[in-house]
Amino acid sequence: MTVARTVELEGHIIDSGMMQQCFGVVMDLGGNFDVEVFEVGEHKDAESYCRMTVTADDEESLREILHELHQHGAHLSDPPNATLKPAPGDRVVPHGFYSTTNHPTKVRYDDEWLPVENIEMDCAVVVEPGADGDPGDERDAENGRDGGPRAYTKVLNAIEEGDLVVTDEAGVRVDPPERPRGSKGPFGFMQGGVSAERPSESLIREIAESVAETKAEGGSVLAVAGPAVIHSGAGDALARLVREGYVDMLSAGNGFAVHDLERGQYGTSLGMDVETLESPRKGHKHHIYTISEIIRAGGIEQAVEQGLVEEGVMYECVVNDAPYVLAGSIRDDGPLPDTITDAVEAQNAIREQAREADLVVMLSTLLHSVAVGNCLPSTTKVVCVDINPATVTQLLDRGSAQAIGMVTDVGTFVPKLAEVLVDDA
Amino acid sequence: MTVARTVELEGHIIDSGMMQQCFGVVMDLGGNFDVEVFEVGEHKDAESYCRMTVTADDEESLREILHELHQHGAHLSDPPNATLKPAPGDRVVPHGFYSTTNHPTKVRYDDEWLPVENIEMDCAVVVEPGADGDPGDERDAENGRDGGPRAYTKVLNAIEEGDLVVTDEAGVRVDPPERPRGSKGPFGFMQGGVSAERPSESLIREIAESVAETKAEGGSVLAVAGPAVIHSGAGDALARLVREGYVDMLSAGNGFAVHDLERGQYGTSLGMDVETLESPRKGHKHHIYTISEIIRAGGIEQAVEQGLVEEGVMYECVVNDAPYVLAGSIRDDGPLPDTITDAVEAQNAIREQAREADLVVMLSTLLHSVAVGNCLPSTTKVVCVDINPATVTQLLDRGSAQAIGMVTDVGTFVPKLAEVLVDDA
Amino acid sequence: MTVARTVELEGHIIDSGMMQQCFGVVMDLGGNFDVEVFEVGEHKDAESYCRMTVTADDEESLREILHELHQHGAHLSDPPNATLKPAPGDRVVPHGFYSTTNHPTKVRYDDEWLPVENIEMDCAVVVEPGADGDPGDERDAENGRDGGPRAYTKVLNAIEEGDLVVTDEAGVRVDPPERPRGSKGPFGFMQGGVSAERPSESLIREIAESVAETKAEGGSVLAVAGPAVIHSGAGDALARLVREGYVDMLSAGNGFAVHDLERGQYGTSLGMDVETLESPRKGHKHHIYTISEIIRAGGIEQAVEQGLVEEGVMYECVVNDAPYVLAGSIRDDGPLPDTITDAVEAQNAIREQAREADLVVMLSTLLHSVAVGNCLPSTTKVVCVDINPATVTQLLDRGSAQAIGMVTDVGTFVPKLAEVLVDDA
């Protein structure tokens, strides 16, 4: 047995995204809908109208759906009056009070819609009944009003005992703004972005699940890694992910490889010991010495074979047959013999990897991530991790259908990811 | 006389935003549409279908509309075959070649839809006709294919003379990805953000127009300003905007006022001369001395009356009766007698200003901008300027219907804005 | 004709950069110097000594040079007593009052050097003459002092009429901190730039050692925390650090407390479940509902007593008697009854905490960290963690002698810190 209710959407419901959101809400929450009327305003200023019956399995689910629809501007076709409860004390609101959005809002009182004055986010709505014809009411005179009922916002600390406060959302109607049409000018419409404010460890766990799932389905994981992975001390963890088979391919640059190999040979990255944080004297030479040693050996694979390199990300790639592409760039030192110095050749090598990847994890490199991203269809899953929110935004802007952006520190991200994938598996 | 064409939308056209975008395109480009069929997929996995006739005033306009609709996934109900032209030389594409998106794409060849292999952004599409039953075709054998026709992407520098390249978008069909439904998990759907990469001076000119328009309509402009306005040398320009009546109200903090007053008294901001960039010896004391002088005078207005302050933003506010709110904060030195140290009182003062504002210009202050933004209805216009993209993103996230975010330097922004508004008026 | 004066530099004048700066000052300002004595402390703990005669063309130039030398720690070889002037009114300092640095400072009174108590930047120095043998002096008894003279800092708004305030810098001596020698550990010396490219987990381990060491020495750890600590899912870990006694005091804002309490009551932060990353429907109301529940209860302590709150950072503070200061700000919702809404009162509360702290850990809040930092002497250890490098740079710029800046994600930092301190202990 199902329960149903009829709701209406009015206004620029297409332009404002209202219709799309409302349909989405119903489907996301497990309900169904039946569009009874759908009139599209065909001209610039014409409004549209949609009436639909929403069905859910039980009252609780239906209530949830209606709550969400309400937030997006839908309203019941037969709205009740708003519920009013007196505030039990100064600064104390009744339980279940209606908390405002910042959009134009009306409350239904005495079977009419009262606009809420001074709309502002996160306030209570107080209704003042009309003056009841009492000509001596001081407040009415003061307000220059004709004595009709009013509704207005009050912040919590301004609530006074006895204020009639709207509770629940029955009888409340919100009008989200529509997108300006035609020549839009410079004003944008509620653009969003990437926020650092998400629970980091939970998000890492979800990313780990995606990696594990991709592997379980026989898919291929491509890591795109910048030198910061090594500087930040995450080299061991990435090496571990390669060794344990969670990373199948590596796309990086000459710098990444050099720092990783330096760490393998000298225990330092750009001369700093990544364990003790000490900079051993002469450490600043390790970088260029590493390059000259690998050149002398003939390349990374040869250096591994000759026992020159015995650990690290590049070592694990060689030993575990994980293919790597080292793309050259104009800021490279050396470069290493393995580095593809021609940009077009390097792009072709990147392209091949990108096509095989089912999940791409981009770690602290804008240059290489853009290069890989350029070759990806919009259907490949992408995880993008960087400490700079602008980098994450830029990478996600490229239009992947399934993308996670995370503004965090790769130096703690990769170890935690490896811990969850390997230790907790 | 109008021209018309019938287009179809198929798939998760609501979820993907496709329908909303397509309706918007038609209206933005001055066309009309008539929805003939609209079937909503009511269940999670059901697809929707919409067929509509699009009308425009002339062929040229119609072609533009159809081009845009195409980009958003709509397609003609009677698709022609794709147009193929041979490449005139190696690395040279035919004029008007079709440049790919990164979404799954098909091209119509021989009255059938061929999926484009290895889809990737900004490529050409090359069609290889089938093997024509020639059993000896080497390439077919090589590819392990049955000799049917193929379509695939090629980057520009891989084009070879004679390649059959798709031109124009007739016979090309793009399938933008749909938003995953139900429990969405951590993967987001093509989130956008704020980019610094917009032409700065043109954008400043557009903002100037909005200010001028607001004033012409009798509206009120509220400037929310952080201390960086003064440090960055933009104090004179903001003072000018107050004097010339383009800024009606000021919302700021104790720090802003102190830096402005220091500049008025000593010509320095935090001890640095903002003209010569020299730090006069003892300059670092100017800050705290300024505060003690204003306290001695009894407040900013008194200091202006006593001739202690003869220029600057605060001076112009006093002289031009532009009301200002200085909200206190826990990092204030002093504070000045004018600073409202109680946060609740300060919020109330800010609230009153916010309600009167028709346009709010937020200049380099997250704290005060959030405080003002909290009190604004979603219908007030907002311009937000900061050098930190994260600040701009956070402020725009609050859901203003008409907002401009600009990632730029207030030190050059305000002077340019004043120049355009005052000198070029 | 030239004028001359003899100055002395003592202590680790080479290590601290003092000598270099002093020589530079004289040369930049057009003076000359003649080094009379220069004794280099050759061993780790040996101090150096330099006496030189400074010459300038006229008294004015010489005074300027001596002013600057003073700022860098040089002092006259024949110091006069400090000049004292009574404050002409409440909150009004005498003209030319001496404004403090955050370095250990002495003032010369009655031919002896008095250490300035509670040294803090941008304050006035008030001298209280001794008790003159009057055994009945109440204040002396109160202070548990023997009646000798005292010097201490006062912020401008605490000045009372008649206070004897030090003016000019004659008779004032500043001791800038020296750079720690030998194996330096992770603490930098008044460092400006901060790089994200340091091994994150190793650095966290070093910070953990500093915390453990401070505790082992009976010291006090003050955590300054922003709301991002809760959003990023690090609330549990911080609560744990309070419970286990690694954090003794908390300095935060209304927002931090609300988010923490919301998490305790609803499991969400700003409506998002920090474990599952789901946003439960109606979740966006949790924030404002939490506030109204705490107001109803009468405050945080009452809410804990009433069983309304059973976990989280605030809960652990209440249960473990860890004092907290919640400083109000103009962007607060509510605020909670515990929040100190007056900025001056809040600063005084912060000041008290700051003076007791031996190690301050600043977590993702610029506003509160600056407020606390303003009250710290340059000798207190500071750890500053933020994902925004500009924030870290700004906080370290304030000149702490022992500071670690770390550009990382608090959402992974705090859990790792707690893991190292508690689990690995």
Add this chain to the structure above:
Amino acid sequence: MTVARTVELEGHIIDSGMMQQCFGVVMDLGGNFDVEVFEVGEHKDAESYCRMTVTADDEESLREILHELHQHGAHLSDPPNATLKPAPGDRVVPHGFYSTTNHPTKVRYDDEWLPVENIEMDCAVVVEPGADGDPGDERDAENGRDGGPRAYTKVLNAIEEGDLVVTDEAGVRVDPPERPRGSKGPFGFMQGGVSAERPSESLIREIAESVAETKAEGGSVLAVAGPAVIHSGAGDALARLVREGYVDMLSAGNGFAVHDLERGQYGTSLGMDVETLESPRKGHKHHIYTISEIIRAGGIEQAVEQGLVEEGVMYECVVNDAPYVLAGSIRDDGPLPDTITDAVEAQNAIREQAREADLVVMLSTLLHSVAVGNCLPSTTKVVCVDINPATVTQLLDRGSAQAIGMVTDVGTFVPKLAEVLVDDA
């Protein structure tokens, strides 16, 4: 038993921080020192001199100390000749080769100090013995040299078998630059931290003066420009600076050139009209169409000759014979025929430009700025402009003796710079 050695410091050893660092090195590494002679240059241009005996517990420790002292500019009082070893193969340096800093350097050969030509970081130093009176030596004639010995830098991949490479640091002397004295102007001295809070327009005026001064002295200005210069609408202003002779050389990437040429052909940058901010329909194709047109023309110069391009930065470079280097990268579309796709070749082209430059202005590109910066001696003036403070910090960290970092918007910076240089001249 201890071992000892005498070292000397000469020059502006106080101003440059050299003395402080050297004393610090000895103490940090457990050694002791005895200052034998210390003569302070008392006047602006006088040099100082310090001779000291350094003592350590064993040879190994002493060697370490001397190595570090060397890096900071100290040298043995009895310097030996440099050790030269032949390179064992092409691109292979001898073990222990001396890796350069970017400071002016001399090597001791045949008991004389040879200045190292083309000093640049992380290179080997190759010594060419003199011509030995052989009048027929071709190379001498070629070089216009008198046949004396030479020392110069070589990057690792340019080393040829048999090259005489300096190993170890004996006989090598580094001269770190001194801090400019007196009125310092806007150029900082190897500064780390960068603040956005400086008066923008005043600073631009100072930068303009440096450019004008460099030109007046017959110097050469190299602009390093990223694509944001065009997106942000600053293309016209940069073109103007080339046309008016304030920019002599251009170092950029494929992306910069494409965006500039797109603007010249279509008036758009990435499809957006930089004047009107409108995105003309089909505008997003302009980017890839521009590339195909230039390929068709055969290159930029040909496109200018054929009248295809009639304005913009590249146009002005061609018309005014300002040499440009377009270095390829893996994120390039196309690329243009002018783009040097091989990273090593591109570096060599950049190196040549860098050596000729007297002032380098880096505009919104980290990649190209680092590449150019890598090739610069520490004595070249550098101006670095970016909206991201982390980029500016990273670029200034490389240790230029005279550098200005400015965190601002190139979209307003370049137009203002051109205005000051051209209009106000």
